[in-house]
Amino acid sequence: MSESTEPENLEDVVGGLESLGEENGEVSLGDALDAFGHRSFSPLLIVLPLVEISPLGGIPGFPTVLATIIALIALQLLVGRDHVWLPDVIENRKVDGRKLAKGMHKLDKAAAWIDNHIGDRLDWMLKGVWPRIAAHVILLLCLSVPPLEFLPFASSVPMIAVACIGLALLVRDGLLLLGAMVLGGGSMIFALNTLLSGSGSG
Template identity: 30%
Template sequence: MSRDHDDWILSSLLDDLARLALARDKIRVADVIDTIGARGFGPLLVMLSAFMILPIGMVPGIPGVAAVLMILIGGRMMTGETRLWIPARLGRVEFTGHLLAVSVARAQPVALWLRPFLAPRLPLLIDSLVMSRVVALILMVTGAVIFLAGFIPGLPFVLSLHVLVLGMALSTRDGLAALVGYILLMPEILLIWHLFL
């Protein structure tokens, strides 16, 4: 899978993750963060939410790791930082290269299918200072809920949907996609209210 095949940010990220998966039997969270590099928080959020939808999300502990990373990303966004810092212990969490390869293979056709629907537009809905803080708050609250209640079957999957859409919106500066992500929050909030309140 050459980077020349498709230079779209999500496709190139998946290509790099596929190479990482083929190169190592065991992969650390820190390796994935390094692979994402300077692409920003958007692709990282896409990856985290996709992991909870794809087979890798069934590995015990992965939803919890993804939840902590969402909280950390939200915190960094809230302070205006553009690079993610993670604790060393979290960076050492491992999973198999095979599982990552399978997850990437399932995600690639979806990423290519989504590409025509995403474009820079309505940037005030996603990358203004106010909306950046709103997204940061959404991520921190979502991460906290997943971390505390992720043991409920299917809940991490449901709560990852708006994070996936917001990650794509951040990756492509697509305010319309961000609006869809905000709308997806409504039924998720009602679900949480029904389960816990």
């Protein structure tokens, strides 16, 4: 994706990242923003949670760092910013381009399947206050991540919900958004129980 192109579905996101990896030895978050357009909140709300779901999510402290970045993006969505802003120290973080392209290539078929089964449902949930309600839910999900780090890969549950919310906003699927928020509510209850159980045993 040589020019800034607003993605319309998951295939666009995966294909765009794959192209970036093929064209560059290293790819930064800033490169992705340039490729997708700084007005594209949804791709970051999909990609960053997927990074946490990967084996990197098992690194102590890494899920909380990602949750902090995602919360910053959600806060900007909440206040109505028209483009994504991230500190230079975050934008300039780089990954190996070949590894990125290889990883995205493995997702091609899954992305195509998902795109064929979602979209254009309950579109009224993507209007008015609903995107900001979704941003509130994302912020709460990010808050639930730190206590879940005490359990192996448990923080992936709220991150899956965040990725689904980002995907719903991208393809304008209100039914998926509703399901993602229900999943998010369940993960927050799980996080609260985990926190209370930990404090009770201590």
